Amino acid sequence: QVQVVESGGGLVQAGGSLRLSCTASGRDFSRYTITWFRQAPDKEREFVALTWSGNRTPYSDAVRGRFKVFKDNTKNTVYLQMNDLKPEDTAVYYCTVDPDGNIKYDASSYPSWGQGTEVTVSS
Numbered sequence: 001q002v003q004v005v006e007s008g009g010g011l012v013q014a015g016g017s018l019r020l021s022c023t024a025s026g027r028d029f030s031r032y033t034i035t036w037f038r039q040a041p042d043k044e045r046e047f048v049a050l051t052w053s054g055n056r057t058p059y060s061d062a063v064r065g066r067f068k069v070f071k072d073n074t075k076n077t078v079y080l081q082m083n084d085l086k087p088e089d090t091a092v093y094y095c096t097v098d099p100d101g102n103i104k105y106d107a108s109s110y111p112s113w114g115q116g117t118e119v120t121v122s123s
Helices: none
Strands: 004-007 010-013 018-024 033-039 046-051 067-072 077-082 091-098 117-122
Touching: 004 091, 018 033, 018 091, 018 117, 046 067, 046 077, 077 091
Parallel strands: 010 117
Antiparallel strands: 004 018, 018 077, 033 046, 033 091, 067 077, 091 117
């Protein structure tokens, strides 16, 4: 079992930036695949970005070029740097972990979720 804690959400004006954090438990953090999802009101949970052991970091079309994922292995933390935020980025953001390093883009593949962190972008 891997426990995650998301933080860093808040209220920001359009065009601003936020940095979300996802801190995970465990000693094999470098092996984890950590995936960011978001869920806006009345919408399904959607893929945002993921980081894994490979040399590519996939991003959704909606955030590519504006969001950036990076790791700090010394802190067991993955960050989602969110730049040029838009009102349509308003959502609850979640990080999920596959401790075996598998790539899973489907939110339904994950058996459980944390509380997430809420991002609100005002116009």
